[in-house]
Amino acid sequence: MEPIVHDLRLSETISPYGVGAVVDVRGESLIAPDTSWWDPKRAPVIACARLSAKLRGADLRQPPTHAGRAAKETTSLLYFRFPEWRFCERCTKLSKLTGKSRGHWTNKCDCGGTLVPMRYVAVCEGGSHLQDIPWFMWAHRGNDAGVTETVRHCRAFKELKFVRSSRYGEGLASLRVVCNGCKRDRPLSDLVSKDALRRDSIRCEGTQPWEDENTGDPCNRPLKAVQRGATGNYIAERLSALDIPEEVPQSVEKRDEIRSHDYFKRVVADNGGPQSDMVAGWIADELEVSKDEVLRLAAGDEDPDRETDDAPLLELKDGEWAAFLKKLDGGRDHSGGDFIVDGWQARSAAAWPSALTSRLAAVGQVRRVREVRALKGFRRHNAEAEFISADLRSGTGRKLVYPAVETFGEGIFLRFDEERLTEWENQPEVRARAGILIDRRERSPWATRLDVPEPRYIALHTIAHLLIRRLAFASGYSSASLQERVYAHTDRPDRTAGILIYTAAGDAQGTLGGLVRLGEPGRILPLMLAALGDADVCSNDPVCIESDRQGASQLNLSACHGCVLVSETSCETANRLLDRQLVLGSANVRGLLDDVLDQARRTAAV
Structure with a gap:
């Protein structure tokens, strides 16, 4: 086997032509070796403390690149014939x-x-x-x-x-x-x-x-x-993180306030006695927290819900969610740097249907964001096969090296109202419909790679897809250039309810503003109404809307290529865990935004 120099885009060296992938280039079939074959002097380090920490301190290195015509001594990435x-x-x-x-x-x-x-x-x-x-x-x-x-x-x-x-x-x-x-x-x-x-x-x-x-x-x-070109030959496992100033989640701030309270030592000293219960109530009333939370902290159980080893992506999203909330409350962002977000409250847009603005709490225009994507490794044939690290030196005691690229871009962040969302997802028929996908996920080999499809996740994930399809018409970007990041979990210390739709390019200058401009009040709300209108009637109806067994491993309900699905590279879950009924409703279940279109049509008729 011999090294052969060909031209690839930098982002393609992570996906879809990363370590272990077979790629056809100019009539030849090649495969990329693991990072132990890289020359560290020609693979620059990419700094992202948040992502590196989740990868147990591994080095993140950009694949060797060159500009212009390739020559004998040009920095390049090694591929072998296969x-x-x-x-x-x-x-x-x-x-x-x-x-x-x-x-x-x-x-x-x-x-x-x-x-x-x-x-x-x-x-x-x-x-x-x-x-x-x-x-x-x-x-x-x-x-x-x-x-x-x-x-x-x-x-x-x-x-x-x-x-x-x-x-x-x-x-x-x-x-x-x-x-x-x-x-x-x-x-x-x-x-x-x-x-x-x-x-x-x-x-x-x-x-x-x-x-x-x-x-x-x-x-x-x-x-x-x-x-050799079969999809199952290469199932990559990637991890990405937004490079943001790490903010302390609200739950952590509350715990710090409880610990620093003057009476907290008395609760700890009484060790579960009658005095601790009374004093814990005083602290809870003053700080507007629950008494159980005070007693749990005093007993030393700081955070029973957090699973640090099993949920690295959720941990990354916890910090991102806290950072977005802080930006949304700040209005116009003059901070500079690689994370710039202008926030505004949706309720201020009184001209639009209240059914929409009451559920959409705030919108953030993400003017600049840096994302780092890393390739952890891959599997072949099926999701249950043995995991192969992107660095085969694992177990040698040396620091691992993962391929990574940094991208700069823009986007739109939508935060949904937690109170209205909780009220909706607690309805029995809503939980029953989401339970269909929860059961199938547990039986699927993809269970560990997919988020738990609780009602809010399915609904917000589907809304993200509908917006990607509609934004592709208005932003100037193709739908494959847009990506989603869904924040919708109730099993975290801080409940999350939002979506980020963004585009990113491997260029220091980022993108040109065509997407962030659509986050303005007079543009994003009409686009959301148009997206819901697109999903109201699918070209495959009534088959699609009545179906509950679509997609890979039957992990979609009422969702198909005619209404919801987008490019798999744009989706966190490869077009799984989607359902129009939990967004628009049906005769059997109420959707999160089921009355928005009716109210908009009545207003237009008047």
């Missing part, structure tokens, strides 16, 4: 050999034809390993009558060809690997049947394609032949 087996489109010769011309590696056969990578590779079903199919071995195996002693002992390694034969019809049966030495002929249809590679005694090598052979641990999991 699969190594290729066939010539002219003479159909199948081999692992790579041609050379004037001392340079080429992708040409000796006959002058272009070498084309084989369509199928072997993926480990549980270990996330990937390897070439040993085509010469496979061609001379099998249980049919064609496997004679001559075939078994054939050594014509340079006589293998990959041909299409119309005698066998269409499909995989017409694609055949032929050995001109022993005349063995085997169709690719033998490759894709269940346990096909196991029957041919082809075992998992326990390595990734860029690792040396015989360096991996023994792996007894079965191999499966898959197309």
